[in-house]
Amino acid sequence: MKVLGLIFIAFAIILTIIMIKFNIVYSVTIDNKQVGYIKSQKNFENEIKNKIIEVAGNNIEFVSLNVNPTYEIKLLDKSQKTNEDEVILELQNNTSYIYKFYEVGLDNETKEFVDTLEEAENVVNDIKNQYGKDLELNIEILERFTENKDEVKTDSIEIAQNNLENQVKKLVEENSMPNVNGIKLAQLPVRGTITSRYGVSSRIRSSNHTGLDIACKAGTDIKVVSKGKVVFAQNKGSYGNLVKVDHGNGVETWYAHCSKIYTTVGKQVNAGDIIAAVGSTGNSTGPHLHLEIRINGNPVNPQKYLYK
Numbered sequence: 001m002k003v004l005g006l007i008f009i010a011f012a013i014i015l016t017i018i019m020i021k022f023n024i025v026y027s028v029t030i031d032n033k034q035v036g037y038i039k040s041q042k043n044f045e046n047e048i049k050n051k052i053i054e055v056a057g058n059n060i061e062f063v064s065l066n067v068n069p070t071y072e073i074k075l076l077d078k079s080q081k082t083n084e085d086e087v088i089l090e091l092q093n094n095t096s097y098i099y100k101f102y103e104v105g106l107d108n109e110t111k112e113f114v115d116t117l118e119e120a121e122n123v124v125n126d127i128k129n130q131y132g133k134d135l136e137l138n139i140e141i142l143e144r145f146t147e148n149k150d151e152v153k154t155d156s157i158e159i160a161q162n163n164l165e166n167q168v169k170k171l172v173e174e175n176s177m178p179n180v181n182g183i184k185l186a187q188l189p190v191r192g193t194i195t196s197r198y199g200v201s202s203r204i205r206s207s208n209h210t211g212l213d214i215a216c217k218a219g220t221d222i223k224v225v226s227k228g229k230v231v232f233a234q235n236k237g238s239y240g241n242l243v244k245v246d247h248g249n250g251v252e253t254w255y256a257h258c259s260k261i262y263t264t265v266g267k268q269v270n271a272g273d274i275i276a277a278v279g280s281t282g283n284s285t286g287p288h289l290h291l292e293i294r295i296n297g298n299p300v301n302p303q304k305y306l307y308k
Ligand SMILES: [Zn+2]
Pocket: 196, 209, 211, 212, 213, 289, 290, 291
């Protein structure tokens, strides 16, 4: 009995010394690498759940730890602290995330990204309500997934809506612009008063009028109606100073009686570019623009398209 008692006391003393000098902790190993110490396995597993697995928001669709940590009971000198935060960080570096977001696409061209399906639907419904009646909109919502967080550059619903709306407005505008043989006319050459229509006969001309006369102040800028290439830019008899622009598809526009020509043959021009100034050169009785639209060389009535 006495011996047993002594053994017990000795054991108790050793245990006390251990308890004074050491803490009982868990050593954590990830992928064969000892990464740190934690106080409680249960608390730590909760922390993994809260800080890694159930991370709220940020478009995270799916989280998986690449490797599961293993735990081993250890005595840790009391001078050494446990380092849960560093272990969590190490685990985060060994975690795969799949991010989910939504793409709203218009005409396979414009793409806007938002965080949720609800936001995507709001954007689409709003655009369709506003513009869907007048315009057939090729608009769709697609689910997108990525492992690369940097790819998830979503916009707020307001910005997405705004960007799409601007694109839709452009489509509406394009749709309402006149079209000559597939060439969109985007610009009136001048603003003025129509003084002679297409097709009328006049005592100062030998044939019917092949263009439209628009009277305005001498020197007024003449703008190209659509993108194209200048194919003629000089004086031509009764036309006076004449500029011809080829727009493709056999469509040409002619600008006659100019006081000045600001362009040269071969120059690429865009709708709205100023190519000449209104004048009264050639067979003309006062400053005006004689505008012709020609398809495969044949004049057509400009008022079918412009100055309606
Ligand atoms: Zn004329």
